[in-house]
Amino acid sequence: MKQGMEIGQTASFSFYVTSDMFAQFEGEVVHEAYATVSMVYHMEWAARQLILPYLEEHEEGIGGSVKVRHLAPTTKGTKVTVKATLTTLKDNIVTAKTEAWNEKGLIGSGEVIQLILPKKQIADKINASL
Known part of the structure; x- marks a missing residue:
């Protein structure tokens, strides 16, 4: 892993909710919401x-x-912004706090943990599971 990753760094992006983002199972829409x-x-x-x-x-x-935690519904055409903030960096384990908002406020919060590994190690584990 390259040097420079620091606690507090953020990444964010925005998008508009589309119908392919609706709650659905086996192609059947359950709710017309994000x-x-x-x-x-x-x-x-x-x-x-x-x-x-x-x-x-x-x-x-x-x-x-x-x-x-999904806290509030969001309908088609609504702008959503998602942000991740680096909260913990321990060896090859990266933890980020995540939040999602629409124009009315916070609609979701969470945490994402990622491991940074050699590609070969990942491939070997995948191949071993076949």
């Missing part, structure tokens, strides 16, 4: 933005844990 699974994806993506500049060519980040 799904928890979409929120998890966006929180993981924000946290990944924290590590990308610091990965060496032979390294990759892999998910270790995700905790999310």
Whole structure:
């Protein structure tokens, strides 16, 4: 891992909720609102933005844990901003606090833990599970 990653660093992005982000199972929409699974994806993506500049060519980040609280619904066309803040860096373990907001306020909060490992080690573990 390259030097320079520091506690307090942030990454964020915004988007508008689309129908493919709705709560659905097996292609059937349950609620016409931003799904928890979409929120998890966006929180993981924000946290990944924290590590990308610091990965060496032979390294990759892999998910270790995700905790999310979905606090409020958000409908199609609503702007959402997701932010990740680096809270802990211990050896190769990176922890980020995550939050999502719409124009009315906080809609979700959580934590994403990533491990930075050699690509070969990840590939070996995947191949061993086949």
